Amino acid sequence: MHALKRFPFYLETISNELSSVRLISTANSISYSNENNLKSWKEIPGPTSLPIIGQMLHFLPGGMLHDYNKLQEILYNKYGPIVKLDGSLGSSTLIFLFEPEAAFHIFRNENWAPVRPGFQSLEYFKKHHSRKSGTVFNESTGLLTEHGETWRKFRSVVNPALLQPKSIKLYRDTLTEVAEDMVKRLNEYFINKAIQNLKKRKELPLEEKGVLEKLLEIDHKVAVIMASDMLFAGIDTTAHSVIATLFLLARNPEKQKKLREEIMSKQEKQTYLKGCIKEAMRLMPVVGGNFRQITKEYNVLGYKIPKDTFVVVGNQYMSLMEQYFPQPSEFIPERWIVDKDDPLYYGNAHPFAYRPFGFGVRSCIGRRIAELEIETFVSKVIESFHLEWFGPSLKVRPATINYLIGPYNFIFKDV
Numbered sequence: 124m125h126a127l128k129r130f131p132f133y134l135e136t137i138s139n140e141l142s143s144v145r146l147i148s149t150a151n152s153i154s155y156s157n158e159n160n161l162k163s164w165k166e167i168p169g170p171t172s173l174p175i176i177g178q179m180l181h182f183l184p185g186g187m188l189h190d191y192n193k194l195q196e197i198l199y200n201k202y203g204p205i206v207k208l209d210g211s212l213g214s215s216t217l218i219f220l221f222e223p224e225a226a227f228h229i230f231r232n233e234n235w236a237p238v239r240p241g242f243q244s245l246e247y248f249k250k251h252h253s254r255k256s257g258t259v260f261n262e263s264t265g266l267l268t269e270h271g272e273t274w275r276k277f278r279s280v281v282n283p284a285l286l287q288p289k290s291i292k293l294y295r296d297t298l299t300e301v302a303e304d305m306v307k308r309l310n311e312y313f314i315n316k317a318i319q320n321l322k323k324r325k326e327l328p329l330e331e332k333g334v335l336e337k338l339l340e341i342d343h344k345v346a347v348i349m350a351s352d353m354l355f356a357g358i359d360t361t362a363h364s365v366i367a368t369l370f371l372l373a374r375n376p377e378k379q380k381k382l383r384e385e386i387m388s389k390q391e392k393q394t395y396l397k398g399c400i401k402e403a404m405r406l407m408p409v410v411g412g413n414f415r416q417i418t419k420e421y422n423v424l425g426y427k428i429p430k431d432t433f434v435v436v437g438n439q440y441m442s443l444m445e446q447y448f449p450q451p452s453e454f455i456p457e458r459w460i461v462d463k464d465d466p467l468y469y470g471n472a473h474p475f476a477y478r479p480f481g482f483g484v485r486s487c488i489g490r491r492i493a494e495l496e497i498e499t500f501v502s503k504v505i506e507s508f509h510l511e512w513f514g515p516s517l518k519v520r521p522a523t524i525n526y527l528i529g530p531y532n533f534i535f536k537d538v
Protein backbone atom coordinates (compact mmCIF):
# COMPACT_ATOMS: atom_id res chain seq x y z
CA MET A 124 0.00 0.00 0.00
CA HIS A 125 1.16 3.32 1.23
CA ALA A 126 4.69 1.97 1.74
CA LEU A 127 5.49 2.24 -1.96
CA LYS A 128 3.65 5.51 -2.39
CA ARG A 129 5.50 6.88 0.58
CA PHE A 130 8.84 5.60 -0.55
CA PRO A 131 10.14 8.95 -1.79
CA PHE A 132 9.33 10.40 1.62
CA TYR A 133 11.25 7.52 3.11
CA LEU A 134 14.31 8.24 1.07
CA GLU A 135 14.05 11.83 2.12
CA THR A 136 13.88 10.80 5.75
CA ILE A 137 16.86 8.51 5.34
CA SER A 138 19.04 11.22 3.85
CA ASN A 139 17.98 13.79 6.44
CA GLU A 140 18.69 11.36 9.19
CA LEU A 141 22.04 10.38 7.80
CA SER A 142 23.13 13.97 7.80
CA SER A 143 22.03 14.60 11.39
CA VAL A 144 22.94 11.34 13.06
CA ARG A 145 26.36 9.92 13.72
CA LEU A 146 26.34 6.62 11.90
CA ILE A 147 29.36 4.40 12.38
CA SER A 148 29.45 1.10 10.60
CA THR A 149 32.08 -1.56 11.16
CA ALA A 150 32.07 -5.17 10.01
CA ASN A 151 30.24 -6.33 13.10
CA SER A 152 28.45 -3.41 14.61
CA ILE A 153 26.30 -0.48 13.56
CA SER A 154 25.84 2.56 15.69
CA TYR A 155 23.01 5.06 15.78
CA SER A 156 23.59 7.09 18.84
CA ASN A 157 24.50 10.53 20.03
CA GLU A 158 25.77 9.19 23.34
CA ASN A 159 29.31 8.20 24.22
CA ASN A 160 28.73 5.94 27.21
CA LEU A 161 26.81 3.03 25.85
CA LYS A 162 25.34 0.63 28.38
CA SER A 163 25.05 -3.12 28.09
CA TRP A 164 21.72 -4.54 26.82
CA LYS A 165 21.44 -6.21 30.23
CA GLU A 166 20.77 -2.77 31.72
CA ILE A 167 17.78 -2.06 29.47
CA PRO A 168 14.83 -1.43 31.81
CA GLY A 169 12.05 -3.99 32.08
CA PRO A 170 9.88 -5.91 34.52
CA THR A 171 11.66 -7.64 37.39
CA SER A 172 12.91 -11.11 36.67
CA LEU A 173 13.34 -14.30 38.72
CA PRO A 174 15.82 -17.13 38.03
CA ILE A 175 14.54 -19.76 35.53
CA ILE A 176 10.95 -18.46 35.24
CA GLY A 177 12.14 -14.96 34.30
CA GLN A 178 9.26 -12.49 34.12
CA MET A 179 6.55 -15.13 33.86
CA LEU A 180 4.90 -14.11 37.14
CA HIS A 181 3.88 -10.80 35.60
CA PHE A 182 1.78 -12.61 33.02
CA LEU A 183 -0.21 -14.65 35.54
CA PRO A 184 -3.64 -13.45 36.78
CA GLY A 185 -3.07 -10.41 38.97
CA GLY A 186 0.28 -9.68 37.29
CA MET A 187 0.89 -6.33 35.63
CA LEU A 188 1.18 -7.88 32.15
CA HIS A 189 -1.78 -10.24 32.48
CA ASP A 190 -3.90 -8.14 30.09
CA TYR A 191 -1.92 -8.96 26.98
CA ASN A 192 -4.01 -6.46 25.00
CA LYS A 193 -2.29 -3.68 26.91
CA LEU A 194 1.21 -5.17 26.92
CA GLN A 195 2.80 -2.52 24.69
CA GLU A 196 1.05 0.36 26.44
CA ILE A 197 2.11 -0.84 29.90
CA LEU A 198 5.70 -1.49 28.87
CA TYR A 199 6.07 1.91 27.27
CA ASN A 200 4.42 3.87 30.07
CA LYS A 201 6.37 2.12 32.78
CA TYR A 202 9.80 1.71 31.18
CA GLY A 203 10.05 4.08 28.20
CA PRO A 204 11.08 3.69 24.54
CA ILE A 205 13.28 0.60 24.97
CA VAL A 206 12.23 -2.31 27.18
CA LYS A 207 13.66 -5.76 27.88
CA LEU A 208 11.42 -8.77 28.38
CA ASP A 209 13.56 -11.62 29.63
CA GLY A 210 13.07 -15.06 28.17
CA SER A 211 11.95 -17.79 30.51
CA LEU A 212 12.22 -21.57 30.42
CA GLY A 213 14.44 -21.48 27.36
CA SER A 214 12.59 -18.80 25.36
CA SER A 215 14.50 -15.82 24.00
CA THR A 216 14.82 -12.35 25.45
CA LEU A 217 12.85 -9.71 23.53
CA ILE A 218 13.83 -6.07 23.19
CA PHE A 219 10.79 -3.85 22.57
CA LEU A 220 11.25 -0.56 20.76
CA PHE A 221 8.74 2.28 20.92
CA GLU A 222 10.89 4.85 19.16
CA PRO A 223 10.34 4.87 15.40
CA GLU A 224 13.72 6.26 14.41
CA ALA A 225 15.61 3.60 16.38
CA ALA A 226 13.40 0.88 14.87
CA PHE A 227 13.89 2.33 11.40
CA HIS A 228 17.64 2.36 11.92
CA ILE A 229 17.69 -1.36 12.70
CA PHE A 230 15.21 -2.45 10.03
CA ARG A 231 16.96 -0.45 7.34
CA ASN A 232 20.31 -2.02 8.18
CA GLU A 233 18.76 -5.50 8.22
CA ASN A 234 17.25 -5.02 4.81
CA TRP A 235 19.51 -7.36 2.78
CA ALA A 236 18.24 -10.66 4.13
CA PRO A 237 16.18 -9.87 7.20
CA VAL A 238 15.47 -12.65 9.66
CA ARG A 239 11.92 -12.70 11.01
CA PRO A 240 11.43 -15.70 13.29
CA GLY A 241 8.09 -16.53 14.86
CA PHE A 242 6.74 -19.52 12.99
CA GLN A 243 8.89 -22.17 14.64
CA SER A 244 6.06 -24.73 14.94
CA LEU A 245 5.13 -24.37 11.29
CA GLU A 246 8.82 -24.56 10.35
CA TYR A 247 9.28 -27.72 12.43
CA PHE A 248 6.18 -29.29 10.91
CA LYS A 249 7.24 -28.54 7.35
CA LYS A 250 10.87 -29.55 7.89
CA HIS A 251 10.33 -32.73 9.85
CA HIS A 252 6.88 -34.17 9.23
CA SER A 253 6.06 -33.01 5.74
CA ARG A 254 9.56 -33.69 4.40
CA LYS A 255 9.45 -37.24 5.68
CA SER A 256 6.32 -37.87 3.68
CA GLY A 257 8.12 -36.67 0.55
CA THR A 258 6.26 -33.41 -0.14
CA VAL A 259 7.32 -30.27 -1.98
CA PHE A 260 9.04 -28.78 1.08
CA ASN A 261 12.38 -30.45 0.36
CA GLU A 262 14.35 -27.43 -0.78
CA SER A 263 12.31 -24.58 0.66
CA THR A 264 9.51 -24.44 3.20
CA GLY A 265 8.27 -21.04 2.05
CA LEU A 266 8.52 -17.35 2.89
CA LEU A 267 7.15 -17.44 6.40
CA THR A 268 9.56 -20.07 7.62
CA GLU A 269 12.81 -19.67 5.64
CA HIS A 270 15.68 -17.25 6.24
CA GLY A 271 18.94 -16.31 4.53
CA GLU A 272 19.73 -17.43 1.01
CA THR A 273 16.89 -19.97 0.76
CA TRP A 274 14.38 -17.24 1.65
CA ARG A 275 15.93 -14.75 -0.76
CA LYS A 276 15.92 -17.21 -3.67
CA PHE A 277 12.28 -18.14 -3.13
CA ARG A 278 11.14 -14.54 -2.65
CA SER A 279 12.82 -13.41 -5.88
CA VAL A 280 10.90 -16.08 -7.82
CA VAL A 281 7.49 -15.19 -6.37
CA ASN A 282 7.86 -11.39 -6.09
CA PRO A 283 6.90 -10.56 -9.70
CA ALA A 284 3.75 -12.66 -9.60
CA LEU A 285 2.55 -11.11 -6.35
CA LEU A 286 3.74 -7.55 -6.39
CA GLN A 287 3.09 -6.31 -9.93
CA PRO A 288 -0.07 -4.17 -9.80
CA LYS A 289 -1.24 -5.53 -13.15
CA SER A 290 -1.12 -9.12 -11.83
CA ILE A 291 -3.25 -8.12 -8.88
CA LYS A 292 -5.73 -6.10 -10.93
CA LEU A 293 -6.72 -9.36 -12.58
CA TYR A 294 -8.44 -10.26 -9.32
CA ARG A 295 -10.64 -7.19 -9.23
CA ASP A 296 -13.53 -8.80 -11.09
CA THR A 297 -13.30 -12.06 -9.18
CA LEU A 298 -13.15 -10.27 -5.84
CA THR A 299 -16.09 -8.10 -6.80
CA GLU A 300 -17.98 -11.27 -7.58
CA VAL A 301 -17.08 -12.75 -4.20
CA ALA A 302 -18.20 -9.61 -2.39
CA GLU A 303 -21.43 -9.44 -4.37
CA ASP A 304 -21.85 -13.09 -3.72
CA MET A 305 -21.60 -12.57 0.04
CA VAL A 306 -24.16 -9.84 -0.29
CA LYS A 307 -26.48 -12.19 -2.18
CA ARG A 308 -25.52 -15.17 -0.01
CA LEU A 309 -25.17 -17.45 -2.99
CA ASN A 310 -22.02 -19.34 -2.00
CA GLU A 311 -22.57 -22.57 -3.86
CA TYR A 312 -23.14 -20.74 -7.12
CA PHE A 313 -19.78 -19.01 -6.80
CA ILE A 314 -17.71 -22.09 -6.01
CA ASN A 315 -19.05 -23.89 -9.09
CA LYS A 316 -18.40 -20.84 -11.18
CA ALA A 317 -14.82 -20.50 -9.91
CA ILE A 318 -14.05 -24.09 -10.84
CA GLN A 319 -15.47 -23.63 -14.33
CA ASN A 320 -13.46 -20.43 -14.73
CA LEU A 321 -10.18 -22.09 -13.78
CA LYS A 322 -10.81 -24.82 -16.34
CA LYS A 323 -11.42 -22.22 -19.05
CA ARG A 324 -8.34 -20.20 -18.13
CA LYS A 325 -5.85 -22.90 -19.10
CA GLU A 326 -5.57 -21.45 -22.59
CA LEU A 327 -5.08 -17.82 -21.54
CA PRO A 328 -1.78 -15.95 -22.22
CA LEU A 329 0.57 -15.74 -19.20
CA GLU A 330 -0.08 -12.06 -18.44
CA GLU A 331 -3.79 -12.73 -18.00
CA LYS A 332 -3.25 -15.55 -15.57
CA GLY A 333 -3.60 -15.32 -11.81
CA VAL A 334 -0.76 -15.55 -9.28
CA LEU A 335 -0.85 -19.30 -8.74
CA GLU A 336 -1.44 -20.05 -12.40
CA LYS A 337 1.64 -17.95 -13.24
CA LEU A 338 3.74 -19.68 -10.60
CA LEU A 339 2.53 -23.07 -11.82
CA GLU A 340 3.98 -22.25 -15.22
CA ILE A 341 7.33 -21.39 -13.62
CA ASP A 342 7.60 -24.19 -11.07
CA HIS A 343 4.94 -26.51 -9.68
CA LYS A 344 6.69 -26.77 -6.28
CA VAL A 345 6.97 -23.00 -5.88
CA ALA A 346 3.23 -22.64 -6.62
CA VAL A 347 2.28 -25.25 -4.01
CA ILE A 348 4.56 -23.77 -1.31
CA MET A 349 3.34 -20.25 -2.05
CA ALA A 350 -0.29 -21.40 -1.91
CA SER A 351 0.38 -22.83 1.54
CA ASP A 352 1.96 -19.53 2.72
CA MET A 353 -0.92 -17.55 1.25
CA LEU A 354 -3.47 -19.67 3.07
CA PHE A 355 -1.54 -19.39 6.31
CA ALA A 356 -0.78 -15.66 6.17
CA GLY A 357 -3.52 -14.27 3.96
CA ILE A 358 -6.90 -15.34 5.26
CA ASP A 359 -7.32 -14.35 8.91
CA THR A 360 -5.28 -11.18 8.42
CA THR A 361 -7.53 -9.92 5.64
CA ALA A 362 -10.77 -11.13 7.23
CA HIS A 363 -9.99 -9.43 10.53
CA SER A 364 -9.04 -6.19 8.80
CA VAL A 365 -12.41 -6.24 6.99
CA ILE A 366 -14.26 -6.84 10.28
CA ALA A 367 -12.33 -4.04 12.01
CA THR A 368 -13.14 -1.59 9.19
CA LEU A 369 -16.84 -2.52 9.14
CA PHE A 370 -17.02 -2.33 12.94
CA LEU A 371 -15.51 1.17 13.02
CA LEU A 372 -17.82 2.30 10.21
CA ALA A 373 -20.84 0.89 12.06
CA ARG A 374 -19.76 2.80 15.17
CA ASN A 375 -19.16 6.03 13.21
CA PRO A 376 -22.32 6.60 11.11
CA GLU A 377 -21.19 10.00 9.82
CA LYS A 378 -18.02 8.50 8.37
CA GLN A 379 -20.03 5.62 6.96
CA LYS A 380 -22.37 8.08 5.22
CA LYS A 381 -19.43 9.93 3.74
CA LEU A 382 -17.95 6.67 2.48
CA ARG A 383 -21.26 5.58 0.94
CA GLU A 384 -21.47 8.88 -0.93
CA GLU A 385 -18.01 8.31 -2.37
CA ILE A 386 -18.84 4.73 -3.36
CA MET A 387 -22.15 5.75 -4.97
CA SER A 388 -20.40 8.50 -6.92
CA LYS A 389 -18.49 5.73 -8.74
CA GLN A 390 -15.48 8.04 -9.04
CA GLU A 391 -12.35 6.20 -10.04
CA LYS A 392 -10.17 7.20 -7.09
CA GLN A 393 -11.83 6.03 -3.88
CA THR A 394 -9.60 7.98 -1.52
CA TYR A 395 -12.01 8.02 1.41
CA LEU A 396 -12.37 4.24 1.19
CA LYS A 397 -8.59 3.86 1.35
CA GLY A 398 -8.50 6.32 4.26
CA CYS A 399 -11.11 4.30 6.18
CA ILE A 400 -9.10 1.11 5.74
CA LYS A 401 -5.78 2.67 6.75
CA GLU A 402 -7.45 4.22 9.77
CA ALA A 403 -8.99 0.88 10.80
CA MET A 404 -5.56 -0.75 10.49
CA ARG A 405 -4.12 1.97 12.68
CA LEU A 406 -6.73 1.65 15.40
CA MET A 407 -7.24 -2.11 15.29
CA PRO A 408 -4.16 -3.60 13.59
CA VAL A 409 -4.26 -7.29 12.90
CA VAL A 410 -0.47 -7.53 13.39
CA GLY A 411 0.71 -5.92 16.64
CA GLY A 412 4.27 -5.13 15.68
CA ASN A 413 7.26 -5.91 13.54
CA PHE A 414 9.88 -8.43 14.42
CA ARG A 415 13.49 -9.18 13.50
CA GLN A 416 16.32 -11.30 14.82
CA ILE A 417 19.18 -8.91 14.22
CA THR A 418 22.18 -10.10 12.26
CA LYS A 419 24.58 -7.45 13.61
CA GLU A 420 25.26 -5.60 16.82
CA TYR A 421 23.44 -2.26 17.11
CA ASN A 422 23.90 0.72 19.38
CA VAL A 423 20.51 2.33 19.91
CA LEU A 424 19.02 4.63 22.52
CA GLY A 425 22.15 4.41 24.61
CA TYR A 426 22.43 0.59 24.68
CA LYS A 427 24.50 -2.00 22.85
CA ILE A 428 22.21 -4.71 21.46
CA PRO A 429 24.13 -7.85 20.47
CA LYS A 430 23.80 -9.79 17.23
CA ASP A 431 21.04 -12.47 17.21
CA THR A 432 18.83 -10.57 19.67
CA PHE A 433 15.08 -10.57 19.00
CA VAL A 434 13.80 -7.05 18.45
CA VAL A 435 10.07 -6.23 18.46
CA VAL A 436 8.79 -2.86 17.28
CA GLY A 437 5.68 -1.81 19.18
CA ASN A 438 3.82 -0.42 16.16
CA GLN A 439 0.41 -1.09 17.66
CA TYR A 440 1.07 1.32 20.49
CA MET A 441 3.12 3.81 18.47
CA SER A 442 0.15 4.16 16.09
CA LEU A 443 -1.89 5.34 19.04
CA MET A 444 0.54 7.95 20.29
CA GLU A 445 -0.80 11.52 20.30
CA GLN A 446 2.57 12.87 19.14
CA TYR A 447 2.23 10.98 15.84
CA PHE A 448 -1.54 10.83 15.36
CA PRO A 449 -3.53 13.66 16.98
CA GLN A 450 -6.81 12.52 18.63
CA PRO A 451 -5.28 9.06 18.46
CA SER A 452 -8.18 6.93 19.65
CA GLU A 453 -10.71 8.47 17.25
CA PHE A 454 -11.64 7.02 13.86
CA ILE A 455 -10.67 9.86 11.53
CA PRO A 456 -10.16 8.55 7.95
CA GLU A 457 -9.65 12.18 6.90
CA ARG A 458 -6.15 12.19 8.39
CA TRP A 459 -4.98 10.05 5.44
CA ILE A 460 -6.39 12.50 2.91
CA VAL A 461 -5.95 16.04 4.24
CA ASP A 462 -3.24 18.42 3.02
CA LYS A 463 0.17 18.80 4.58
CA ASP A 464 -0.74 21.96 6.46
CA ASP A 465 -3.58 20.25 8.36
CA PRO A 466 -2.44 19.17 11.86
CA LEU A 467 -4.10 15.80 11.28
CA TYR A 468 -1.96 15.07 8.20
CA TYR A 469 -0.62 11.50 8.49
CA GLY A 470 2.75 12.50 7.04
CA ASN A 471 3.56 14.40 10.23
CA ALA A 472 4.04 11.02 11.90
CA HIS A 473 7.36 9.23 11.51
CA PRO A 474 6.83 6.61 8.79
CA PHE A 475 7.93 3.84 11.12
CA ALA A 476 5.24 4.60 13.70
CA TYR A 477 2.62 2.94 11.46
CA ARG A 478 3.79 -0.14 9.53
CA PRO A 479 0.91 -2.58 9.14
CA PHE A 480 2.60 -4.51 6.34
CA GLY A 481 6.16 -4.54 7.70
CA PHE A 482 9.24 -3.14 6.05
CA GLY A 483 11.57 -3.54 3.09
CA VAL A 484 12.43 -6.64 1.12
CA ARG A 485 10.72 -8.86 3.68
CA SER A 486 7.50 -6.83 3.91
CA CYS A 487 4.14 -8.48 3.30
CA ILE A 488 4.12 -10.03 -0.15
CA GLY A 489 0.32 -10.20 -0.10
CA ARG A 490 -0.13 -6.50 0.59
CA ARG A 491 -1.62 -5.62 -2.78
CA ILE A 492 -3.96 -8.60 -2.77
CA ALA A 493 -5.03 -7.80 0.80
CA GLU A 494 -5.75 -4.16 -0.05
CA LEU A 495 -7.77 -5.08 -3.09
CA GLU A 496 -9.73 -7.68 -1.12
CA ILE A 497 -10.51 -5.31 1.74
CA GLU A 498 -11.42 -2.41 -0.55
CA THR A 499 -13.69 -4.56 -2.70
CA PHE A 500 -15.44 -6.19 0.20
CA VAL A 501 -15.97 -3.07 2.32
CA SER A 502 -17.13 -1.13 -0.72
CA LYS A 503 -19.75 -3.73 -1.69
CA VAL A 504 -21.10 -4.06 1.84
CA ILE A 505 -21.39 -0.29 2.40
CA GLU A 506 -22.97 0.16 -1.02
CA SER A 507 -25.65 -2.37 -0.16
CA PHE A 508 -26.26 -1.93 3.55
CA HIS A 509 -26.46 0.64 6.24
CA LEU A 510 -24.38 -0.89 9.03
CA GLU A 511 -25.08 -0.66 12.73
CA TRP A 512 -23.54 -2.34 15.74
CA PHE A 513 -25.26 -3.19 19.00
CA GLY A 514 -23.96 -4.16 22.41
CA PRO A 515 -20.42 -4.13 23.76
CA SER A 516 -17.35 -3.37 21.68
CA LEU A 517 -15.46 -6.02 19.69
CA LYS A 518 -12.98 -7.97 21.78
CA VAL A 519 -9.40 -8.61 20.71
CA ARG A 520 -7.55 -11.81 21.54
CA PRO A 521 -3.85 -11.25 20.86
CA ALA A 522 -1.97 -14.32 19.61
CA THR A 523 0.27 -14.58 16.51
CA ILE A 524 -2.15 -12.00 15.16
CA ASN A 525 -4.82 -9.95 16.92
CA TYR A 526 -7.98 -12.04 16.58
CA LEU A 527 -11.26 -10.16 16.75
CA ILE A 528 -13.55 -12.47 18.60
CA GLY A 529 -17.32 -12.65 18.15
CA PRO A 530 -20.14 -12.19 18.59
CA TYR A 531 -20.10 -9.86 15.61
CA ASN A 532 -23.11 -7.75 16.52
CA PHE A 533 -23.67 -6.12 13.15
CA ILE A 534 -27.10 -5.05 11.97
CA PHE A 535 -27.36 -4.91 8.18
CA LYS A 536 -30.16 -2.62 6.98
CA ASP A 537 -30.98 -2.22 3.30
CA VAL A 538 -29.88 1.17 2.03
Ligand code: HEM
Nearest residue numbers: 266352353356357360361364480481482485486487489493
Ligand atom coordinates in the same frame (compact mmCIF):
# COMPACT_ATOMS: atom_id res chain seq x y z
C1 HEM B 1 -4.53 -6.99 6.04
C2 HEM B 1 -3.90 -8.06 5.67
C3 HEM B 1 -2.46 -8.35 5.95
C4 HEM B 1 -1.59 -7.78 6.85
C5 HEM B 1 -1.88 -6.67 7.84
C6 HEM B 1 -0.32 -8.44 6.69
C7 HEM B 1 0.81 -8.11 7.42
C8 HEM B 1 2.05 -8.73 7.25
C9 HEM B 1 3.25 -8.38 7.99
C10 HEM B 1 3.37 -7.29 9.05
C11 HEM B 1 4.23 -9.19 7.55
C12 HEM B 1 5.69 -9.19 8.06
C13 HEM B 1 6.49 -8.23 7.21
C14 HEM B 1 7.91 -7.95 7.72
O1 HEM B 1 8.45 -8.77 8.48
O2 HEM B 1 8.51 -6.92 7.33
C15 HEM B 1 3.67 -10.08 6.54
C16 HEM B 1 4.38 -11.05 5.88
C17 HEM B 1 3.82 -11.91 4.97
N1 HEM B 1 2.52 -11.87 4.46
FE1 HEM B 1 1.08 -10.56 5.00
N2 HEM B 1 -0.42 -9.39 5.71
C18 HEM B 1 -1.71 -9.36 5.21
C19 HEM B 1 -2.23 -10.12 4.19
C20 HEM B 1 -1.53 -11.07 3.48
C21 HEM B 1 -2.04 -11.81 2.35
C22 HEM B 1 -3.41 -11.62 1.69
C23 HEM B 1 -1.06 -12.69 1.98
C24 HEM B 1 -1.04 -13.69 0.84
C25 HEM B 1 -1.59 -13.52 -0.29
C26 HEM B 1 0.06 -12.50 2.87
C27 HEM B 1 1.23 -13.21 2.81
C28 HEM B 1 2.36 -12.91 3.56
C29 HEM B 1 3.61 -13.66 3.47
C30 HEM B 1 3.87 -14.89 2.61
C31 HEM B 1 4.51 -13.03 4.34
C32 HEM B 1 5.99 -13.41 4.58
C33 HEM B 1 6.86 -12.62 3.62
C34 HEM B 1 8.35 -12.92 3.75
O3 HEM B 1 8.79 -13.26 4.83
O4 HEM B 1 9.05 -12.80 2.73
N3 HEM B 1 -0.25 -11.50 3.76
N4 HEM B 1 2.34 -9.75 6.38
